[in-house]
Amino acid sequence: MLRIIDARTGEPAEAAPAHRGPTLVRAHAAGSALTDLRVLLVADLLVRALEIGGCVASAWLDGGPLQPELRAGAVALGMRSFEAGPDARVRGTRVVHVAADGGPEPDGPRVAVAAASGPGPADLPDPAALRLALLTRHHGTPVHVGPAALQEADATLTRWREAVARWARSPSRPVPEDVRRRLREAWEHDLGLPAVLDELRRVETGPEVPDGARFETYAHADRLLGLDLTAGLGSS
Template sequence: METVEVPLHVNVDVRGLGQSPMQALRVLLVADVLRRLAEELHGVPVVLAVLDDGKGTPTSQASWTKTFRIQEPSLRGRSESEVLAFFGGPAAAAFKTATPAGAISAVPGAGKVLEIGPVQAPVPADVPPLTSGLLGNHDPLALRLCLLRFPYAGPAVLSRARLHRAEETLQRWRFKVANWKDMPVAHAVPDVLAAADGALTTALDTASVLTLLHRLETDQSQASGSKFATFTRLDRVLGLDLLRMVGKIRW
């Protein structure tokens, strides 16, 4: 008999972040990493609900989340009771912005609560990212990469220099992935996949995964086909669109 996986119910709370869209983006992004990890690497379906008070948070705009490759939720609600009714019980995990020291951090009707650290960015960065001076003409996924470089529980310190370096990394990796695609097919590097899965499963540690990819990029002992397989598999969790240039370059 075929085994049917029970969906993982996840609740993302971005209420009160109408004036801090970068923070809202980070909370949604970390939850998106969990969804991708569960669905893409472990085959566990995820049902996502977002709590949004509708007070100016751009997360309510489908085009905004699509820009950063964040899947639209199954439910947008304004209260815990809506989420409880939708799930038919408590969520298995809840994501929210970190509360000030001494504040109550419990989330009614949720299992594990993950508090996401603050985003520190230069003015006028803390406005909707698509119109901010920080993002400018950069690829929006460079901002996604910048945020993934920091452990989710600590602060994410952004700057124009870091955004520029992130875009350079994206362009280089996309170019190399397109090149590796034309090399002999090979299996993904098992040690890298195991280390990445361990980092993600235990702590959603995207920073360590990115470090693994940087090391693999320049590892002369690994075949290009293995690099292609590893990069593309882990990009299913990172969501950086590393296949963008495949088939578009004439060597």
């Protein structure tokens, strides 16, 4: 079960109700800076992780006057659509709030997102590189996405997409159970995305993993990462 560190208490809290009812992820972001986009990214990841775990989840945005620019940035970074902030919630729904450090402190479990600085997605040829650069740091850790970090993320994306396209030509093999377990343990522990990326690097080079299993592993993880790792399929 996905657990987040509740910023109010500093203790782990389940992101879904015990009866596996719906979860509403409410993102609080009033601007259009990279920190605001990071708040939306964490909300997007929460919804994806909950869905992979078999829960019903949706994302809502409580934003300010710059909401159109923020939504455009979210689309560029491959996020799901955010609904407008609801006036009420369905009885029994678990509500998890996502907000920047020092931002709103609503009632209920809250994920605190540290500051991020760097270029916006509109300034990049492949915004997925920015998404990957942000995922390399835990959401509770401040991050500055400079040219070197973006260059490294872009090179990693290119390498992984080419590898996934190559592995797809091999006979399909299931995700190794130990790999699946480590991936799930990583993202279910307060969205430990850096550990997820570390596991993908191990799978990429591990001689014991067949290419068909590498492909299925990357496709499985990309349901959460949202990096379009299968973009190279069908290319020569």
